[in-house]
Amino acid sequence: MADTMRAQRFYADSKTVAVEDVPIPEPGPGEVLVKVAFCGICHSDLSLINGTFPSQLPVVTQGHEASGTVAKLGPGVTGWTEGDRVVVAAGKPCLECVNCRRGDVSNCLRLRLMAFAYDGAWAEYTLAQAVGLTRVPDNVPLEQAAILADAVxxxxxxxxxxxxxxxxxxxxxxxxxxxxxxxxxxxxxxxxxxxxxxxxxxxxxxxxxxxxxxxxxxxxxxxxxxxxxxxxxxxxxxxxxxxxxxxxxxxxxxxxxxxxxxxxxxxxxxxxxxxxxxxxxxxxxxxxxxHLGYQNADIGTLAALVSLGRLDLSRSISEIVPLEQVAQGIEKLETAAGDPIRILVQP
Known part of the structure; x- marks a missing residue:
């Protein structure tokens, strides 16, 4: 594996985006490195760029609707192997607040949102908590799996x-x-x-x-x-x-x-x-x-519905743009060109 990867970077001070070479992150305890297959472009991504949502970091990689394959396991991770097809959860509970301590992690008081509080998946690789991964059935296309992590x-x-x-x-x-x-x-x-x-x-x-x-x-x-x-x-x-x-x-x-x-x-x-x-x-x-977000278990439920043919997402992928053209994808969503349901980025 190379030392660097291509990733989109949002600069809060100038509200600009660029695709750059950055170091490939190393998974820590309880984390996995995921090779990104597809990642959606969401209106909340636009809201960070236009300032509707205040930026939490001076520079961040956007994208929070990601599917891919496990590329590397961090220390202590069990139950996953390299090559497993997965969807990445779009947030990390703090595990320390009163709600988390009583098991209500979906209502974490200090929830960190992917692509806002930490780097997202408009990149070749992204980090994820192992407990936040959802396995993707073999008959569910990874482009449809990606949008399960928010749009669905x-x-x-x-x-x-x-x-x-x-x-x-x-x-x-x-x-x-x-x-x-x-x-x-x-x-x-x-x-x-x-x-x-x-x-x-x-x-x-x-x-x-x-x-x-x-x-x-x-x-x-x-x-x-x-x-x-x-x-x-x-x-x-x-x-x-x-x-x-x-x-x-x-x-x-x-x-x-x-x-x-x-x-x-x-x-x-x-x-x-x-x-x-x-x-x-x-x-x-x-x-x-x-209403905001979902529970991680919901992604597995939806993946099963797609796998069994109960939920048809074949119309939902309006376009796929390469990572180097992420700016064009952002513009297409912002202008609603072609009335997209979801535009995906493919690293």
Whole structure:
């Protein structure tokens, strides 16, 4: 193995990116070195570059949706061998806070996020905690496996854990891109009915119908509220997912809820939406729930669903760009060129 590798580097002071030669990291106790096969480009990566998310390091390698193969084991690592196909968890719990000590590591109070607090996987190799790896079944393509580590697992957590969508509950999804597409698919998988997709682009609305939505409506339609009411028998939505995070999408989704309905915020921005008059909010017993991330076990569940043919991610990979062209991939996602679900980087 060579001493250096190619890696993307984000410089916080200038908000610029570059692909450079850097040392290949050495796995420490409990760690493994993973040879990266694919890594997704996520909107949160853009948020670091444009300053929406404050930088935690002056220089960092981005990318937190990675699949690959085990290249080297650190001291004390058991249960893994070189060549194993894996997905890398996108965060490291501190294992010391009160939540971690009681076993609730998914709600770690000092969770370190990959590509923000430590180097990510827009690189030829990346380090990972052995306990955070998920084995990839042989019949699951590594490009599809990569997006399980956020683009699919975050929607899974939103639908199953935070939203607790039940069979027969009506669901609305605002923004049917990288996250919203998978919210639609997973809501259908757990038995939601009907599922209503809301977006502003006709092509995206057509795609939403193709992946499992029962109805697809334009967010700008002045009759949107009436159409949602009509599609739900006059009841409105049991659960709404805002996969965009703008004030307008948040408030539109909230106002489409039935009595006692739940709004789950998945997308993020710097906007500060309103819940409106507290008298009305309380009278209608609405709930607003913030969602972030997933539990590592969710990746294994999703890998099994893909392996068994229950979850089809064949449409989800919109494009693959080489590492040296990561800047072009970032630009394509930022401008929504071709309405991508996920663009991957291949080192």
């Amino acid at each position: 697992s975050t929607p899974y957590g939103a639908v199953v854990r935070t939203g607790q969508v039940g069979i027969g509950e009506s669901v609305g999804v605002w923004g049917v891109g990288g996250l919203g597409t998978h919210v639609v698919q997973l809501a259908r998988l757990v038995g939601a009915a009907p599922i209503i997709a809301v977006d502003v682009k006709p092509a995206i609305l057509e795609r939403a119908l193709a992946v499992g939505a029962d109805h697809a409506f334009d967010a700008r339609d002045p009759d949107l509220g009436a159409k949602i009411a009509g599609a739900t028998g006059g009841c409105n939505l049991d659960v709404a997912f805002d996969a965009v995070g703008l004030g307008s999408t948040f408030e539109q989704a909230l106002n489409s809820l039935t009595v006692g309905g739940r709004l789950v915020g998945v997308g993020m921005s710097a906007d500060a939406p309103s819940i409106g008059p507290t008298a009305l909010f309380n009278l209608l017993k609405r709930q607003v729930l913030g």
